[in-house]
Amino acid sequence: MKVASTNPSPETNVLNPLAVTTSGVNRWVGVGHSNNSDAFSAGAEAASRAITGADPRLLIVFCADNYDLPELLRGINETSNDVPLVGCSTAGEIATSGPGDSGVVVTALGGTGFSVATAASDAVTGRLREAGADVAGCLDQVEPMEHKVLLLLTDGLSGDQQEVVRGAYSVVGATVPLVGGCAGDALKMKKTYQLHNHDVMDNGIVAAAVASDGPLGIGVRHGWRTVGEAMLVTKSAGNRVYSLNDKPALDVYLERLDAPAAARTDPAEFTRFAITHPLGLSRRSGEEVRFIGEANFEDRSLGCIAEIPQGGLTWIMEGDVDSVLDATDASCDEALSGLEGCAPLGLLAFDCIARRGVLGDEGIRGEVARIGSRAGGAPVAGFYTYGEIARTHAVSGFHNQTLVVLAFA
């Protein structure tokens, strides 16, 4: 594990006269975006656009997985003068200007009103809980300010991500919320990347503990509903579901949904189809959604991004453009309502790739515009994820098919 804590750098490199801090508030949030195909230039451009005030404390980087990532980080770090950095690859980036692919979006938090510490852990498969607990330890290093959050960016392909949340929870406890998402690889489902300062990992977890003297708000919504009869999970192990109602899980799933022929034989087609047809679990406060990432056509099992417990019931869920957009509004409103009446300085959105699947490329432009209008002019950044993290109440905090919004004031 590597840990870095911020030292407010006395010499700030870029000063933007427009980034005025209002009286008594010494916090700012900036978002920069670049589509430059040259990794170094893209990093440098996005970072310089993001750093809009004095004393930057943390950079959060969301980028396409096909960049030369060490070069991209070099471009950012040379521009920022090594401001602590966390980030990950995506299945699409979100910036104030709209959604996009093959680009990089940098968010900067700055000012003495923020205190930040970061940590990372690599090669986490098989020890997710331990790794989650390790990186969460960076929370001890932030200044004791009233509002805190732990940001987690993880490798969703590494196993049950609820384990990461459990590990982090065991360290930070119930009073500090956890927020974040699983890195993406443009839906290839092969390898995702996590970024920490100068390092690039492909099976890692990065964390940033953020303390703020202004309120933080978190919104979580999914917008999916159950359809049809419940199915009994008769055999599962971790993220794999082998049988439903004592029949091969894949067959039950395809049959119930009357899946198109292509999805029955082609793994890529299956993933595309399954994205908009997740499974739901019955929970005390409603249904929890489980994203199906892939199917094994040999043993007829389904692979999910989080655990589907054996012995429980599950439903097939569906969503449509309206329900997904309603959830967008509700998630933003929930996050903003946590700001205790203060205006937002910026929003971070962790938006499930499945929601993108429902909305389509045109729809996500509308969605990001909606988030922007709810933000009332404050900058917006985020990415399309393979799973979202938001633990605000109870123990569970790993979600699928949701939009998690973190608002800074």
Next chain:
Amino acid sequence: MSYSRSPEPQASNSSWATHQLGEFLSALSHFSSDLSAIQGAVDLAASALEAEIGVVIDGDEVAASIGFARGQVPLASVLLGSMAAGALDVDGLGPCRTISVTLEDGRVIMLARSGADAFSSEEANLLRAMTRSLDLTVRMLRLVGDERRQAEEKAALVAMLQERQQLLEKLSRIQQSISMRAPLDDVLKSIVTGAQELLGDEVVGLRLVDPEDPTYQRLVESVGISSDLEDRLRRNRLGEGVGGQSIVQDQLMVLEDYQSAGVALKAFADDKLLSAMSAPIHENGKAIGSLTIATYKSGRVYTKTEREMLIALADHASLALIDAKTVAAMEHMAFHDSLTQLPNRALLLDRLDHALRRMRREVGSSVAVLFIDLDRFKLVNDSLGHVTGDALLAAVAARIVACVRDVDTAARLGGDEFAILIEDTGDTVDAEPVVDRVLEALSAPFVVADHTMTIGATIGVAISQNGREEASEMLRNADLAMYRAKAAGGSGRAIFEPSMHDEAVQRLSVESDLDRAIANEEFVLHYQPIVNLETEAITGVEALVRWAHPSKGLLPPGDFVPLAEETGQIVQIGRWVMREAVRKAEEWQHDRPPGQPLSVSFNVSAVQLQRPNLARDLGAAIRESGIDPNCIVVELTESILMLDTENATERLREFKNLGVRLAIDDFGTGYSSLGYLRRFPFDVLKVDRTFVEEIGPNEDAPALAGAVVEIARTLGLDTVAEGIENEVQLTALRKMNCKLGQGYLFSKPLSERDFESLLRRRKPPVPQLEAAKSRTRKPTPSGPAVGFAAGR
């Protein structure tokens, strides 16, 4: 930082708890050590119950916990203290509710959940069932550990593990059948056969206390009992046999020597049963049944593990029974009103639909629907609070039910609306007697929470002609008829006629017209002078609202005020009237001689009086205009005071504090009692026109009017007689010493301009002249009233 829980737990999701137990049991079978099982169980339990905090306390140590930041776990003593109090305060998380269970080895599991949501009994049951299974797992894991240490007997170890796996799988399957909503019989059957397979005894019986006669118990499910024996054992007195004792004593009963036990059932003893064990089944903490295993084989010894297994199985039976009841309750809830337990709208429509189908099918059947709306319920609810309102609704429901036959359906549609479906065998349905009974029943006073109140009801009736109507259409027709009856003054009835549809459309259009009228201020005030009956000098004026409708012309209050009161639009109209009347009153004071101000009165409706800002608005209008508040008279109808409530008194006091005067309108026509007059701070009593009308040429003793004036004088109130139309009435009122009056004899209500010109013409003479004039006045119709009566 604040985060809201979302979405809120839903009633429709109430079976989530049983779903969770299946997952829990599956997960439990995978733990391989005592501590990992307990830690895992706490994690899973916290997750299932959506608790932030989970703790295992072992003696005075915290053995495991989640939800506290590293290094900030409170001491066991602190946690035990908050557990006893049922609440835990976690810094930064706020107050949490707690729930706890004790494992058989004395360790305590506590969960704490932030927010006001208390743990439900369903959640307590779930946690209890989880704990019972955890106890078994922990015991077996320990045994495995002991075995491992004492002897490396691999086979025994494997067998032990298999036994545990087998039990958990069995429990999990039972749980799953509960989750999947298998019929209760099937679930109980699977528990009974599961007990037989797991514990190896040939005889298993599940008994429940007889719901119809709780001094008996019934054998509801069994295996291994011959059919003739089963007949003899089907129903026994409560407490008989080991199963009966387990219910009565509410504990596990073990009879390893059945033959010599005092409580043995004779039928079983005769059959040579040798050993038996029974565990109680619970509902809401009370033993309501038992699960018994028994054997004919000799030498049976029930081990501790076997005892626990039986208890775990009995607990599952408890859960299955509770779940079945929950489902039944939910079904009841879906079709019944929870407050009155009457069928709801959905069930009424369903029964109506069936009745209409039958009518189409069978000659000689007929259907009617009564739509009942309470007349003054809103007043009760607003002034006495919804708790009293709810109690009143329950009382109303009981009276309605008492008015109908068993075959009829009385339903609550929502709010203060009820309905009755009447089916008859004749060609025509005779709804009239039912309507009579209901109206009579609901017009009698109700006594609820120490308040006596009279509410009354209005009923609309729809009678099916041929059974071809839709159920919803019938109900809508009855509703429309009810509206018609309401518009006619309420406390009555109307039978639906097709023309009422048009009226309903009309009504909707008036409502939206009114919205526009309020926005455009399309109202004008007309003014009716109030005169000194001796001198006929104008001393005051009553402001009356008119609607200057752009296409229909000037509309009187009767055309729109009742609707506006119903829709609440009267509040905005009333506010305008108040401001306008105060503004004009101030203007007119300038031309008045000193010491003779012109009083201006206006009406305030019951709906307005319910709004808290009324006095504040009037105060603001008075301050803005600068008028002497003593010139303002607020008129209230006595029905407002029907409910002697602190609320009404409070509002009237607020008016008095402004310095305005209060008049009671329509006194003596409804529910008034002298008590009201004493209790409320009135200054003026208006004698209703119905009393004045009684005064005819041959009426020597207009008793009522005289009595009202006398009452007022006794209480020191001014009197204003309304509706004076002729000299006979005027003379009589003068004789009664009624001071003031208004009516067509003096003037109809006038437009602002006409009233001002009248005021100029009738400028009050100086006081000494006024007295002289009064003496010279001749009582001729065309005399002094000419100016007033113009255009009458």
